[in-house]
Amino acid sequence: NRAGGSQIWFDGRFIDTADGEAPLTTHAMHYGSGVFEGIRAYATTDGGSAVFRLPEHLQRMRKGCELLGIPFDVAAATEATLQVLRRNGHRDAYVRPLAWCGTGSIGLDVAPLSKHLMVATFPTNVHLAGAHVRLGTSSWRRNPATSLPPLKLCGAYVNSILAKHEARQRGFNEALFVDDQGRVVECTGANVFMVRDGRVTAVEHRDALQGITRDTVIALTGAESRPVRHDELLDADAVFVCGTAAEVTPVAELDDRRYDDHRVALEIAAHYQRVVRGDDARYVHWLTRV
Ligand code: PMP
8 A cells, every 4th residue: 555546456466556557549448348337345333344235246247248258257356356445445435347358459349359457446435415416307318228238338338428418518417317208217327216205116217227226225125116207206205316326315406396305315325324334234244344
């Protein structure tokens, strides 16, 4: 753990973050041929730290890598993740593994290309919960699952970037994707829930990423999961979003609708914090100790 800087696990060794470079002909940079994950490690109340639902994140990454022909060893990636967290001494951290196609050809066939893996960690103890999410309904459609599977493929995120950019230009800070039938899909990097008469509903859509936080919230609350129309969301008592980075965050506004009662979301957010920090014995099996 060098003074001032952190290190990145890169193809089996550690490098200083500032020394990390990729050739300008890197395939992933030209075509988006990579797969990433967003994972969180949390300081636990027993003084240690743990990665939340690490196997689930790495299995999702493996699926994406398989589609792109990038070899991915879950056990090796697990070890790399734990090693880099220990090395950097980050207890509350955002963990970013990335697998990508490197050099060897400028064509679209990935077979001749070098393949790489890195794992970086970023210290964080920021909770978005309580932040002011102002959602604008995007004019962009989510990548249809029939064209791009909802996995964390690098190139697919151009779709999220377009929606985020449009939302910011219109004065919102996050975008909501809906489909041609007016059904809610997800946000640019988070899944959507609504609360009505105290009932919690998880938005289900085949074009949305199967979020691990979404799955967690369903397990914690017994929420039903079903397709939800945009007008149901506008009619709901409350809306919240969730994701590994977003955690559980109430939505303050959707287009010109304001939501004022965030009690249910804040209760779930608080429970989520207890779970990820190892304070709820029922869910400690979701923690991988660093
Ligand atoms: N949807 C998208 C598009 C995302 O990028 C993310 C973040 N990974 C999520 C939903 C939430 O997924 P998770 O809870 O697994 O982080």
